[in-house]
Amino acid sequence: MKSSDIVITGVGMVSSIGVGREAFTQSLLGGVSGVRRYDEQACSASEDIVLQYRCEDGEPVLVQETAVVAGLVDFDAKQFVTPRKALKVMSREIQTAYAASQLAVLDAGLQPYLPAQAAAVEQRIKHSQSEPAEQRPGYTEHGKIYSDRIGTVFGSELLYGPPLELSEAYADSVNAEGEFDASEFGNSAMRHITPLWLLKYLPNMPACHYSIVLNAHGPNNSITVGDASGAAALIEACGYLHREIADFLIVSASGTRLNATRASFTEDQPLATVVDPISRTSRPHAIDADGLVRGEGAGGLVLERADTAAARGAKPIARVIGFASRFIGSPAFMSGDRTSDIRPDAGRGSTHAIIAAIRGALDAAEMQAEDIGAVVGHAAGDPVLDACERAALEDVVPDAAVVLPASLLGHTGAASGMMGLLAACVMLQTGKIPPVPHAEACVADGSSNSHPLNVSDQIRDLVKRVVLVISHTSPGHATAVILAG
Incomplete structure (x- = not known):
C-alpha cells in the first residue's frame, strides 16, 4: 500500500478559536485570535490556570504576562461525553480529546457504523470491491464495523492534577x-x-475512554513525545493501515498549558510579554518575540484507506502522501541544562532534526521542495525554538508560504502538532492559505545570510495543493507530514 492510499475523512476541533470544523475554519481564515486576558475567558476555562503574582506594598499583584491565555471558551464536556458519570474520572485533556474524537467521527460519517460489533474471523464475509459497501471487508453483515478492524491512536503527555x-x-x-x-x-x-484519582491522569486514558465508546478492539496506542505527539500518532496509525491490521483509525491529541502543577515541574520555555492589542501577544517568528502564550485544545482525525472511503461514499478531506519522524538531541537535552532563557545559545530545539524530518517526508512522498504549496509551522513564540524552525525552512523549503496556527491558538502542548494537521486540512478543503496577523513583524534578523519567511497578513490562494506540516520539541524530536488535496 502506498502512503497516498491513506486518506483523512473526518476532522474534529476543540480550540480557543472554535469548537467544530466550521467555527475553526472561519477563525483560522479570518485571523481571529483565541488569545485573551484570563478574566475575559468564559467559565469553561480551567479553574487550575497557572497565574503568577508579585508583592507590591504587601499586596499580591497579578503578573500581566501570565494573565493572557488562549483557553477554551465555548466548550462543555457534558455535550460530548457519555455516560456523563465518566466525567468524574476525566481530566481536562481527556475531556477535550474525547470531544474532538467524537466530532471527527461525526464529520467522517462513521456514526451509522458504530458501535463496532465483534465477530469471529471465520464469520467474516469477504467480497470483491465491486459489491456494496456494507458487504465489504471490515463491515459486518449488519452494516457495522468489525470491532477488531477499528482502532485508536492518541497523542498525549504527562497529565497533571491541580495542586489543591x-x-x-x-x-x-x-x-x-x-x-x-x-x-x-x-x-x-x-x-x-x-x-x-489516578485514572484521571494516566496518559493512555484518552484513548482508553474513546475505544470503549467505539467498542474498538483493534490497535490501541498512546504516543507521548511532547508537542510532536499528534503528528507522531498519525504516523503510527498509518503504519497500522499499511500493515492492514485495521481499516479505520481514530487519531487524536490533546494538551493544555493552563495547569499550575505542570508549570511548576516542566517549564523550560519563556512566557510572552503582553502587547497591544492583547490578541497579538502570541507572535511566533516575530523579530521581537520573547515567549509563548499558554493555550489548550484538542484535535481528532479519522484515517482510512482510500478504497474503503470510496466504498461507503465518503469524500476524502486530504491524502497522506509522506511523513517522517527524526530525533537528534538538542544541546540542552544532551547536557541536561534545561532553561527558559531566551539567549540564542540556550540550546533548546534541534535544527538538524527538523531538516532531517522534512527531507525524509519529501523523499517518502517522492517530491521536491518546489512542489510544496505551503508549510504549517510549529513555532509558538519561543525565540530559541523559532530560530531552529526558521533555519530548517530556509535550508529545505525557503520559498514556500508559511502558516503559523500558534499565533491564534497559543501553545497547546501535546495538541500542537495535531492543530497543525487540522490547519492543513482546512487549507486543502478551502484552497486558501490563512493569514498570519503579525506578518509585518516576521522580518529577517538583519544578518547577511538571513532569509525572510514567506508570510502574509492576507488570505492567499493555495495554488499547489500540497501542504507540509512540521512539529518539533525542545529535546530534539521532529516530525514532518505531507498532505495533498
Whole structure:
C-alpha cells in the first residue's frame, strides 16, 4: 500500500478559536485570535490556570504576562461525553480529546457504523470491491464495523492534577516543626485521595475512554513525545493501515498549558510579554518575540484507506502522501541544562532534526521542495525554538508560504502538532492559505545570510495543493507530514 492510499475523512476541533470544523475554519481564515486576558475567558476555562503574582506594598499583584491565555471558551464536556458519570474520572485533556474524537467521527460519517460489533474471523464475509459497501471487508453483515478492524491512536503527555487535590495529603505530612516529611506523604495520600484519582491522569486514558465508546478492539496506542505527539500518532496509525491490521483509525491529541502543577515541574520555555492589542501577544517568528502564550485544545482525525472511503461514499478531506519522524538531541537535552532563557545559545530545539524530518517526508512522498504549496509551522513564540524552525525552512523549503496556527491558538502542548494537521486540512478543503496577523513583524534578523519567511497578513490562494506540516520539541524530536488535496 502506498502512503497516498491513506486518506483523512473526518476532522474534529476543540480550540480557543472554535469548537467544530466550521467555527475553526472561519477563525483560522479570518485571523481571529483565541488569545485573551484570563478574566475575559468564559467559565469553561480551567479553574487550575497557572497565574503568577508579585508583592507590591504587601499586596499580591497579578503578573500581566501570565494573565493572557488562549483557553477554551465555548466548550462543555457534558455535550460530548457519555455516560456523563465518566466525567468524574476525566481530566481536562481527556475531556477535550474525547470531544474532538467524537466530532471527527461525526464529520467522517462513521456514526451509522458504530458501535463496532465483534465477530469471529471465520464469520467474516469477504467480497470483491465491486459489491456494496456494507458487504465489504471490515463491515459486518449488519452494516457495522468489525470491532477488531477499528482502532485508536492518541497523542498525549504527562497529565497533571491541580495542586489543591493534594493539599490535604500535604498538610497531613507536615511534622510538629512545621516541615514537610516526604516519608509520610504516601500514607497521607492514601487517606485523603479518592481511589479513582489516578485514572484521571494516566496518559493512555484518552484513548482508553474513546475505544470503549467505539467498542474498538483493534490497535490501541498512546504516543507521548511532547508537542510532536499528534503528528507522531498519525504516523503510527498509518503504519497500522499499511500493515492492514485495521481499516479505520481514530487519531487524536490533546494538551493544555493552563495547569499550575505542570508549570511548576516542566517549564523550560519563556512566557510572552503582553502587547497591544492583547490578541497579538502570541507572535511566533516575530523579530521581537520573547515567549509563548499558554493555550489548550484538542484535535481528532479519522484515517482510512482510500478504497474503503470510496466504498461507503465518503469524500476524502486530504491524502497522506509522506511523513517522517527524526530525533537528534538538542544541546540542552544532551547536557541536561534545561532553561527558559531566551539567549540564542540556550540550546533548546534541534535544527538538524527538523531538516532531517522534512527531507525524509519529501523523499517518502517522492517530491521536491518546489512542489510544496505551503508549510504549517510549529513555532509558538519561543525565540530559541523559532530560530531552529526558521533555519530548517530556509535550508529545505525557503520559498514556500508559511502558516503559523500558534499565533491564534497559543501553545497547546501535546495538541500542537495535531492543530497543525487540522490547519492543513482546512487549507486543502478551502484552497486558501490563512493569514498570519503579525506578518509585518516576521522580518529577517538583519544578518547577511538571513532569509525572510514567506508570510502574509492576507488570505492567499493555495495554488499547489500540497501542504507540509512540521512539529518539533525542545529535546530534539521532529516530525514532518505531507498532505495533498
